[in-house]
Amino acid sequence: MKNRLEALRKSHGVSQEELAAALEVSRQTIGSLEHGRYNPSIILAFKLARYFNITIEDIFIYEEDAT
Numbered sequence: 803m804k805n806r807l808e809a810l811r812k813s814h815g816v817s818q819e820e821l822a823a824a825l826e827v828s829r830q831t832i833g834s835l836e837h838g839r840y841n842p843s844i845i846l847a848f849k850l851a852r853y854f855n856i857t858i859e860d861i862f863i864y865e866e867d868a869t
Contacts, residue, residue, distance in 0.1 A: 804863040808836040810854055825849050 811821055811832075818832040825832075827846065834840035842850065842862075851858045 803841055804838065804865065805835065805861055806863070807832075807850065807861055810856075810861065811836070814854065821853070824853060 811818070818829045818836075822829045822832045825846065831840065831846075835842060847858045847862060850861055854861070
């Protein structure tokens, strides 16, 4: 799953540390999300969407396997 988290965060002028504090997660969690090493829980996905006042689909891009 791809995401637009890093671009969103930077466009809002928010550091990884600030976002992590607002969402009560570690800065490492934000970094892992941004680099696609970690998929969020549904609760964290909702918190991110609420923080940026957008939908989950505006942050995360689900791509089905074309097999």
